[in-house]
Amino acid sequence: MAANELSTKLKSSSRAILKRTHVPETVQEDDDNPMKSILKKNKKPKLDSSVEEHSKAQQEPTHKSGSRIASQVTVVTDQKLTDSSSKVEKSPSQPKNKPISDNRQSDVNQPKRNEDPSDVAKSGISSDKAVGSEKSRKEVKKEITATEKSGKSDKKSEKKEKEKVKKGKCTESKSSADKKQSPIKSTSKKTTVKIEEEDEEIAAVQDPKVDKSRICPYLDTINRSVLDFDFEKLCSVSLSHINVYACLVCGKYFQGRGKMSHAYTHSVLESHHVYLNLQTQKFYCLPDNYQIIDSSLEDIIYVLNPTFTPEQIQQMDNNSKLSIAYDKTTYLPGIVGLNNIKANDYCNVVLQALSHVTPLRDYFLQESNYSVIKRPPGDQMCLLTQRFGELLRKLWNPRNFKAHVSPHEMLQAVVLCSKKKLQITKQGDAIDFLSWFLNAGHGALNGTRKLSSSIINKTFRGIMKVYTRKVLPVELSDEEKAKLMEQEEYKVRMDEMPWLYLTCDLPPPPLYPDEMRENIIPQIPFSVLLSKFNGVNEKEYKTYKDSTMKRFEITQLPPYIIVYIKRFAKNYFITEKNPTIVNFPIKNVDFGDLLAPEIRVKHKCTTYDLMANIVHDGQPGPGKGSYRVHVLHKGTGKWYEMQDLHVIDILPQMIPLSESYIQIFELRRDIPNPTYGKTPEENVTMES
Structure with missing residues (x-):
């Protein structure tokens, strides 16, 4: 009879075990003994299932000490958690739904989950086996604490590596919050390695514009023979003088470099890609819209705005060397022809003569001498001195692309400042232009009646x-x-x-010649x-x-x-x-x-x-x-x-x-x- 009763109890206990395997792990935890939940696992834990179970366990309102210990135990990396669980497991061929035994005996002698101590005594488990199970629990605790320490060290190393990665990918606040919410995901080695590899790939290309600026493939399309910066800086389409760019392929002027601008449209239609901002003197590639930095373009900037040092100005009167233009023609700096636009020859001769007056030339070759002069708001007379200085610098430029200069901007300033009394389309008197220019220039330089008030007074007065x-x-x-x-x-x-x-x-x-026809x-x-x-x-x-x-x-x-x-x-x-x-x-x-x-x-x-x-x-x-x-x-x-x-x-x-x-x-x-x-x-x- 005793044998029949024992067999019926074993059958009922086995059925209970089969039912409990389908119940979530958090429900099966014993409040008095929370470590049983780890020892009774029979299969390898997976990352996804453990995360779901612990998220459910955190959502349940448990105030007992066993649930807190169980949540701390789960903060382990995937690799180390599987190692600790494999030590507790019986063997790979062990049945899935049977509990783990410490002495590796049959499942009949193993105490079942949530059983009373009386059931354990009835099942015939010896005290030695119970002691062995307690020892295995202590070993698991030690392994868990070791894995926690190693996990903390891994986190510190990961933080140091992530600080080296480019900022802005993920903030520290977000990363700390993610680690609190899902500690297993944040400590996953595979995911961190992937994130680091992606960040390193992104950080390798810091700024694509800077990289392209050094290796622009369109620099060979620049045609220096058509570049002419003597004309007025106006857009050839909109006739605006704001934000004007020069196409270095065809020499035309266009406004802007945005997607709706005339320069952008010209670059797409004509495939002309290199442009120069005439005010900032910076080069750009359109329609890619990145700045070009190349030392081979310095000669273009020098032609646009020639500059002279005080030493070069002092040696000008002693220089007898010929300069070679881009078109292989030779010329003497200062002995350069001026273009006659229509009927401005009376202005050209006066400008040529004044360009060889040494004090006047030396003064206007350095822009800093007259650029700091303050004029009343709205006064246009300052254009006269600026344009005259630009013309003199171009006449004495030893690195011109051509052996002649066009005084277009200078004459436009003359027409504007003289209120159209002097025209470039109608020939005038040279002495009228000389007299007006000297007096207007003296006034534009804030000159007074004193002989030393301006360079014009010092030279001619x-x-x-x-x-x-x-x-x-x-x-x-x-x-x-x-x-x-x-x-x-x-x-x-x-x-x-x-x-x-x-x-x-x-x-x-x-009125009549003399007798000898000599007069x-x-x-x-x-x-x-x-x-x-x-x-x-x-x-x-x-x-x-x-x-x-x-x-x-x-x-x-x-x-x-x-x-x-x-x-x-x-x-x-x-x-x-x-x-x-x-x-x-x-x-x-x-x-x-x-x-x-x-x-x-x-x-x-x-x-x-x-x-x-x-x-x-x-x-x-x-x-x-x-x-x-x-x-x-x-x-x-x-x-x-x-x-x-x-x-x-x-x-x-x-x-x-x-x-x-x-x-x-x-x-x-x-x-x-x-x-x-x-x-x-x-x-x-x-x-x-």
Whole structure:
């Protein structure tokens, strides 16, 4: 009977075990003995099932100590958890739904889950086996604590490695929260290795734009022969001057580089990919839209905006080397033709002559000299100095792509600042342009009446005394004339005034030739023209009301003297030109002869040399004649004749034979004034 009862109990217990295998593990845990849940597992734990079970266990409101210990036990890596469980398992061939036995006996003698101690005693389990099971539990605890320590060390190493990876992939707050919610997933070695590999691959390519900028494949498409930065910086489509880019393949200007801009459209339609921002001087590749950084493009930037050091400026007058342009033509820096857009030759000759005035050239070659000058808001006169400086830098650029320069931007500034009084489509007078340009430039540089207020005053401004008296009527008697002379109106009045150039009057040409037919082209010495300013000779100036007599006395000579020979006479009907030839010397012109003895003593040097000569050829009137200029190149000591784009060298003996219109003389500081620092009495004794 006892045997039958024992068999029935075993059958009922086995059925209970089979039913419990289908119940979740969290339900089968014993509150008194929580370690039984690990010892009674018969199959290998899997990552997905364990995560689901522990998430369910965390959601259940358990306040007992057994559930807390079970949740701590599960914080193990997949690999180490399987190792610990494999030690407890019986064998790979063990049945799935049977509990694990410590002494590896049959399942009949193993105590079942959630059984009373009485059932264990009845089943015949010995005390030795119970002790062995307790020992195995202690070993499992030790292995679990070791795995926890190793897991913590693995976490520290993983954090250090992730700090090296590029920031922004995942924040530390998110990673810590994920580790708290799913500790098994965060400690998985396979997943961390994959994440690290992906981060390393992403961090390898830091910035694709920087990498492409060094290896742009379209640099060989740049055509330097069509690049021309002389024209106004306007978009060829929208005519806007904002954010303009130059296509380095065809040379055209376009606005913007966004997807809806004209430069972007041009790059897609024409397959022109390299562009230059004309303001920031940066290169871009479109439509890829990345910046190009290459040292081979520096020559383009230098042509766009040439720069000069103070050492280079000092050596310009001593340089006689020829420069080679991109089209293999040779030229001298400074001796470069200016393009005649339509009828601007009268401006070109003046600009060429002023470009060889050394103080003026040296001042405008350095942009820092005039870029800091502050002008009132909305004032456009600052454009005049900026454009003139850009033109001078291009004329003296030794690395030009071509042997000529277009003054388009300069002339646009002239038309704008003169309020359309001076035009490039209609020929004007060279002296009108020179007078306006010097006065406007002086004002744009914030010049005042002081001689040292601007570079223009320092270079060209002189001082003279003008004596004026009113002419007495001829029909009056001597007594009446004596009475009028006592009036303030008819007394001699003296005014001191500054001057920029000296106006010389030509005598009227003869109406008929002489008997020998030799006076067909009249001639006059240069000294006769200058005698107007010796302070002795008087000249009558008539008006519709009365006439006045004036005489001029120079009191201060500037470093550069501009002489204007008045050839054109205008009346109500026509404009006449005086063809008289002036015989002037090229070197050693002593302007000290015009000064009074007491004034000449104050000047160290009074000898001047000719350095520029502007000539007018042809008939008077707009559009009928033409202008050309003779310029001395100090580096080579040769004279050159320039008429628009035509540049040829000329003999100095041919210069006085031309119909000179404007001349610029330069002071020679190597020839001292012999009367400097001496009294007039000593000078008289020296002359005797």
